[in-house]
Amino acid sequence: MSKILENLRYADSHEWVSLEDGIATVGITDYAQHALGNIVYVDMPEVGDEVTAGEEFGAVESVKAASDLISPVSGEVLEINEELEDSPELLNEDAFANWIMKVKVSDASEIDNLLDAAAYSKICEE
């Protein structure tokens, strides 16, 4: 059973978001890292890139599979987690503690379209 944190919002494509002062922190869920297996590479956007809710902003690769990362929010990338460049396995160790990017959101209401922990956990059970 994978871990789901109560205080976050989720996309059905298995990304999590926390929003604070108009800045969204985005990562992948414990369920996603578990499904992928040993993660060997994270393809991240560049600082300054514009991302759009529902569109791809990067990819996560494990030994056998590659999976697109879908942005749950729209806005400008402020920061990326550079630690993941050399240590992508951090996502396997703790997917919630190791975020992927921080975005200055252009429309904070987008987050309302996302799932809460209860709704997301239902998706994972299916």
Next chain:
Amino acid sequence: MPHTDSDIRRMLDKIGVDTIDDLYADVPQEVIFREDYDIPSAMSEIELRKHFEALGEKNRRLTVFGGCGVYDHYSPSAVAHLLGRSEFYTAYTPYQPEISQGTLTYIFEYQSIISELTGMEATNASMYDGATAAAEAMFMMVASAKKKNRVVLSATLLDQVIRVVRTYGKFHGVEVTVVPEKDGVSDFEAIMAEVEKGDVAGVIVPVPNKYGIIEDYTGWAEAIHGAKGYMAMYADPSALAVLRTPAEWGADVACGDGQTLGMPMSFGGPYLGFISCGKGMLRKMPGRVVGATKDADGKRAFVLTLQAREQHIRREKATSNICSNQSLMALYATIYVSLMGKSGMVEVNRLSCDGAHYLYDRLIESGKFEAAFPGKPFLKEFVVKTELDVEALNARLLEHGIMGGVNLGDGRVEFAVTEKRTKEEIDRLVALLTA
């Protein structure tokens, strides 16, 4: 097919049907093919040999002075012998690494050798040919450059390369702009004018170019990178043993055709295409890659790696559909370069270069040919101009068992000389050309 009648009976009984035809009972009867194929009757080995001998008689083996991307280099005898080991050639792609270490090891060596020649950090396990490798280099640059969908080619790339890149570009929706040459070399100003329009993902230029000229790319990489474009070089890997490498020129991608690494001309194939890049573009590189690792007992071993990248080809982001390599030709290149070694690779170029310059000097001295691109440096291939009828000259050479230079039209003819040509052969060629 080893089946005896009694084998077939026993197998049908096990399956529980009466006849082999019953195994096709589910096929709609109207599509069952009931005729005989319109092909010759079965041949024994003796007949087969005679058949191919007769076909072979209709070909002419020539003393080759043509090039344009395919060269008559010599391949040491040991290459073909080792390539004939059926453990190599009857294997499939090395999906089961535990029983494919032979293939995986030589691909790793091949990647190492091409990386040494190009100076780049990474090389894939090989592509179909040079032209398709150039098309893949185009897609790599477009995939790496965000939202730019045009690639600029110098017209001094080989014609066959431009043709294939154009075809791939047309269907995949990448705009291909071919910028005309200037005095036989790539036109820096005209190419940069395109790049600076801002929609160009990258530029592809040749080393050496289609006329054999070794172009000077001083300042190119800086200018192209300054305009946020990538630079790919289409190179002759044999010549890279002596010429300034794509890495030294600052290129992001190197590609080309492996034929020059001793491969028989074989009427156009099989050869191999290579593609190399720096670590930054590694994950955009198409095709297979072999990496070093360890097994459960800690022994060094090799394995197909970065396969998740290949899995991208399944999805809508596919920029390449290649899912094989020219493995046996990669082995060819690896064994060839191993035999020639560090000094032999230089020596092949020196002999070819000296022979080409000898032929060039003799043709100019004759007064019947003049330089097409005066003063431009070349290695093993060059273009001269003449008032003589090139078609007629080549027809006469053919009668004497010689493939003359490739006729480029307008009295221009392109000659190539390799280490296989002797001074005597060149003298004979010149005598026939200037008679």
Next chain:
Amino acid sequence: MKYYDKLIFELSRPGRKGYELPADEYGKDAMSAIPSELMRGTEAELPEVSELDVVRHYTNLSMKNFGVDTGFYPLGSCTMKYNPKINEEIAAMPQFTQLHPLQDEKGVQGALELYYNLQQALANIAGLYEFTLNPYAGAHGELTGLMVMRQYHLSRGDEKRTKVIVPNSAHGTNPASAMVAGLEVVEVKSKPNGSIDVEDLKPLLDDTVAGIMMTNPNTLGMFETEIMEIAALVHEAGGLLYYDGANLNPLLGKVRPGDMGFDIMHINLHKTFSTPHGGGGPGSGPVGVVEHLAKFLPNPRVRKNADGSFSIESDGESLGSVSSFLGNFGVMMKAYAYILTLGRENLKNVGPLATLNANYIKESLKDDYLLPIDGVCKHEFVFDGLKDKSTGVTTLNVAKRLLDYGFHAPTIYFPLLFHESMMIEPTETESVETLDEFIDVMHKVAAEARETPEDVKNAPLTTIVRKLDETTAAKNPVLTYRQLKSAAEK
């Protein structure tokens, strides 16, 4: 044999040579006259070894490989049939290998005749009009065939036809080829037996559809019995039918793709026509079409003239070029030799005997392995792992255990329709004794899975190397000897 794990670079000694070249008789060092800024700044670190070093090294490497000549290779969808030796010898004939692709047509008439005759033979075998032999591989053939499809629609000014329908059970290469050809992929559902769901197909067929890509038999080795209806529907909607020749082998002698309504197809000469796989290539992926599409085939093309001579031509309505010259000519020679060897009398037995072999294995093993789709298969079939799932032994474990017993593994985890797919294709060149040995070993592994499952889970135990650490390889790629050396120094 002792364990050997050297790289050619590790045998290198400064100054050692493995070649002899003639003396330079030109008396002028032209290379040193080339401006130094155009020359390499540093030497390439290439091996410096003797000929014997090279011969021993690669002979030792070859012994670490498994090929069709080593043993049974039941790799599903790959048609690993025996590669007759005479074909290798013929393909090495210098009358062909020493031809320059740009030499005068007069001097290559034999080569052009071979190309022409082979494409004619393939057209007859496929029930199509004309083939190009230029594509270098199956995937390259697919791409070329889809370009033909697109060029056809574009030539009629029908630019909105950009969708190609691909079954969700298809090889991953199908959608990738479509993408590269600039087509959009639309998936059609498969029924449990892997066949296309015609009811799901119907609503997809509108005026944006360029065509459909199919194999028949399908990925599960089952014949698409509704093919004639599918062909009629697709044609009625203005689309074309593409046949992926990966599964052509069982149809030899029985069914021609053209007769089933297919308009375009590729053939893998390295599967159906017995040219060796070469450890991953070179292959050859000829593309055949019906008559009205022939003008779109790639340039250059080989034509037979009225006087019986042959010439190389370019067609103005062609889709363009997909290869430098006329493709992998050396591979074509082997395929042509294979066709002539079997001839009219025997080529027609290939499909039926391949089908017989597959069904024999299937019926012999379905007591221990889970057969999700019962019924007669064609050249191959799929098990969904062991029948007894309680042991925890997976398809991967079984595959690795087979290596210990001297067999190559089947294709595993494909198709994706089942979790534990194990795809077995024996081909027609294997004798019943070989099949029986394989069946015995498969039963033995199933017994081991019940009795000593740990042995199976830890397999392979006896191969030259054992399970590899693929994670580290992908995380920190070491792709060249230079990188290997510097990693070791760290």
